[in-house]
Amino acid sequence: MTNDHDRPDPIVSVRGLRTHYVDRQWWFQRLRGRQPGAVRAVDGVDLDIRRGEVVCLVGESGSGKTTLGRAILRLAPATHGQIFFQGRDITGLRGAEFRRLRPKMQMIFQDPHGSLSPRLRVSELLSEPYRIHDVPAEQRYSVAELLEMVELSAALAQKYPHELSGGQARRIGIARALSLHPDFLVADEPTAGLDVSAAAKILSLLRSLRASHGLTYLVITHNLRIVDYLADRLAVMYLGRVAEIGPAEQVLDAPAHPYTRALLDSVSEPDPHRRQGRRRLLLPGEIPSPKNPPSGCSFHPRCRFAEAVCREVPPLAEVDAGHLASCHLSPKIRAAGTPV
Secondary structure (H helix, E strand, O other): OOOHHHOOOEEEEEEEEEEEEEOOOHHHHHHOOOOOOEEEEEEEEEEEEEOOOEEEEEOOOOOOHHHHHHHHOOOOOOOEEEEEEOOEEOOOOOHHHHHHHHHHEEEEOOOOOOOOOOOOOHHHHHHHHHHHHOOOHHHOOOHHHHHHHOOOOHHHHHOOHHHOOHHHHHHHHHHHHHOOOOOEEEEEOOOOOOOHHHHHHHHHHHHHHHHHHOOEEEEEOOOHHHHHHHOOEEEEEEOOEEEEEEEHHHHHHOOOOHHHHHHHHOOOOOOHHHHOOOOOOOOOOOOOOOOOOOOOOOOHHHOOOOOHHHHOOOOOEEEEOOEEEOOOOHHHHHHOOOOO
């Protein structure tokens, strides 16, 4: 068993991270004499991502997972808390100091065509990061090398984005991220919009690149099948907070939060060992608005196990070694996964 002293240091850490936005209709509320509310997209997250590992971040639409990924990369504002990269507090870095750091932390965007300029050929798209960051010639990959890394033909170098398939465009996005020799990648829904075959190939590529380039990933997804294939650890977000986090296999086999249970039960389970004896836990209703989250445990209005204690905010507490859940009733949740 690996103890804390044997684990690599975190490459990324966030402490008390919040990203709150002013409601877009603030002016209308002011006209009506009301104080504008804040959208609590990320609402107090603590997270460590260790060098070389893959952390998958899951949750419903509106849970805050993409905003968290963007905030870690400083692509979304952090209104409170701290972001550390390679042990350095980067929350307030600006100007040239932050530009020197940017190549080491990159994002693979959910919409590959939307992130690629339609006016540039693939060769120009792959060379563009070098011009932006003024990378010396000796530190640059050739276009052919980058295409080979993502298993694409060199003939695609002269194509425009609209001439690429969804899978090819996704690979070009990955190649652009790799061009700057990053240490840490945030992959936002890396298989979204792809058929099963293309999605499987992208996941295989990500796993191969992790091994060959020593990469660390934060993978944002709603597809729990990805977790089984890629993740070392799984984090579950709900209404801007981490509901549960732990070793992926442990969270999948013995979830300790009712929201995690409901997410797992919402998809068919091909593994008979996980499926055997588990009673399905359906998830009623819609996720509440982050402008007006419920008091206490934010999940309690949708939770079939809720009790009076759930009117208080539960801490993110350890239920097993390295496995934490934000639920007052974790033992009951785990018991609900076994036969009566």
